[in-house]
Amino acid sequence: xxxxxxxxxxxxxxxxxxxxxxxxxxxxxxxxxxxxxxxxxxxxxxxxxxxxxxxxxxxxxxxxxxxxxxxxxxxxxxxxxxxxxxxxxxxxxxxxxxxxxxxxxxxxxxxxxxxxxxxxxxxxxxxxxxxxxxxxxxxxxxxxxxxxxxxxxxxxxxxxxxxxxxxxxxxxxxxxxxxxxxxxxxxxxxxx
Numbered sequence: 001x002x003x004x005x006x007x008x009x010x011x012x013x014x015x016x017x018x019x020x021x022x023x024x025x026x027x028x029x030x031x032x033x034x035x036x037x038x039x040x041x042x043x044x045x046x047x048x049x050x051x052x053x054x055x056x057x058x059x060x061x062x063x064x065x066x067x068x069x070x071x072x073x074x075x076x077x078x079x080x081x082x083x084x085x086x087x088x089x090x091x092x093x094x095x096x097x098x099x100x101x102x103x104x105x106x107x108x109x110x111x112x113x114x115x116x117x118x119x120x121x122x123x124x125x126x127x128x129x130x131x132x133x134x135x136x137x138x139x140x141x142x143x144x145x146x147x148x149x150x151x152x153x154x155x156x157x158x159x160x161x162x163x164x165x166x167x168x169x170x171x172x173x174x175x176x177x178x179x180x181x182x183x184x185x186x187x188x189x190x191x192x
Contacts, residue, residue, distance in 0.1 A: 065131050068139050076105060148174075
């Protein structure tokens with residue numbers, strides 16, 4: 001999973017359209033908010049000593065497509081290619097993203113632990129920008145703890161899938177995460 005959550009969190013502080021207009025400069029108020037966010041991240045990193053745990057904590061604060069704010073879930077595409085597309089879609093800068101890392105999380109491949117959905121089995125509006133239908137579906141899934149991982153289609157790349165892990169599920173301790181590796185972006189994606 002490429003760490004797109006950081007970019008999404010940044011755009012909650014500085015709206016994406018605002019940042020695109022200015023490209024590099026933030027107002028003093030935006031700079032202050034960004035600095036506070038960085039301090040929260042640094043303090044959380046010190047407490048948990050794990051980027052994954054920090055991102056889960058921050059994701060619980062802001063929510064995602066499949067979870068409302070206050071409900072912990074860890075999101076990640078099932079392929080590195082989809083992770084890169086998701087990063088480009090959420091970053092929205094049209095430029096090569098800064099230094100990023102990718103990790104591979106593996107959960108036991110047992111039917112009781114993994115719940116898979118195609119577009120047809122999801123509620124109407126699961127892919128809407130407002131996220132309401134997807135969040136209700138995801139929140140119900142999280143509360144039920146009926147599976148460790150929810151596999152759902154990507155909004156960005158409809159033939160690809162994302163996984164949502166429930167850290168409150170009893171089987172969560174069985175998830176294994178690889179060491180981070182650098183993401184290498186092909187410059188042709190940005191410069192032709």
